[in-house]
Amino acid sequence: DQQVKQNSPSLSVQEGRISILNCDYTNSMFDYFLWYKKYPAEGPTFLISISSIKDKNEDGRFTVFLNKSAKHLSLHIVPSQPGDSAVYFCAARVGATNKLIFGTGTLLAVQP
Amino acid sequence: DSGVTQTPKHLITATGQRVTLRCSPRSGDLSVYWYQQSLDQGLQFLIQYYNGEERAKGNILERFSAQQFPDLHSELNLSSLELGDSALYFCASSGSGRPTGELFFGEGSRLTVL
Numbered sequence: 314d315q316q317v318k319q320n321s322p323s324l325s326v327q328e329g330r331i332s333i334l335n336c337d338y339t340n341s342m343f344d345y346f347l348w349y350k351k352y353p354a355e356g357p358t359f360l361i362s363i364s365s366i367k368d369k370n371e372d373g374r375f376t377v378f379l380n381k382s383a384k385h386l387s388l389h390i391v392p393s394q395p396g397d398s399a400v401y402f403c404a405a406r407v408g409a410t411n412k413l414i415f416g417t418g419t420l421l422a423v424q425p
Numbered sequence: 426d427s428g429v430t431q432t433p434k435h436l437i438t439a440t441g442q443r444v445t446l447r448c449s450p451r452s453g454d455l456s457v458y459w460y461q462q463s464l465d466q467g468l469q470f471l472i473q474y475y476n477g478e479e480r481a482k483g484n485i486l487e488r489f490s491a492q493q494f495p496d497l498h499s500e501l502n503l504s505s506l507e508l509g510d511s512a513l514y515f516c517a518s519s520g521s522g523r524p525t526g527e528l529f530f531g532e533g534s535r536l537t538v539l
Contacts (some may be wrong), residue, residue: 317467319467344526345525345526347525347526347527349530354532355532356427356429356515356517356530356531356532356533357468357515357530358427358530359527359528359529362525362526362527364525402467402468406526407481408526410473410480410481411456411473411519411526411528412458412470412473412481412483413458413468413470413526413528414470415460415467415468415469415470416467417466417467418467
């Protein structure tokens, strides 16, 4: 039962353009949604989060949008930089235990 | 550097064997989480401990067990290993002061079962 889904295994974007990574979820009880970034041979690192009561959160070049009615969230990176090339994981928090349920990840490649 | 330390970084063993993966959480963090990442898979939640007590359980096999010690470090024990257990095993920790639920991950232990 995949409660958090990232349907695009990979995405390629030109440097300077916008990268949009998508995530869908099925459980309405999630209270926070998070994005993590992972480079090869490293652990995932936290990028940005959004509460389930918000619809947008922005941090520099990164913005996360949440559409609760569609059970969909997206991460926008503007402008994209080659150093952004990594695997991006969407995660949802189960509030009572603080555990995170992760999607399968999207490999972003930003071409110079 | 997340502050979470995992050892060993790499481990190669044979089917049927038993291994122990170790995790030291960030200073002050009471919660420890274990995740498994197999090839082309996301991070699968295995188990969570809070201050020495099991808090939540995920898709953890009966051949696997974990514990958290009084000094808050945690160990994940994998026994009767099978080829399919080859994966990256991540440990993460969190403190009580972060409402966003952010977890801090170690660099992982890569287990190869031959």
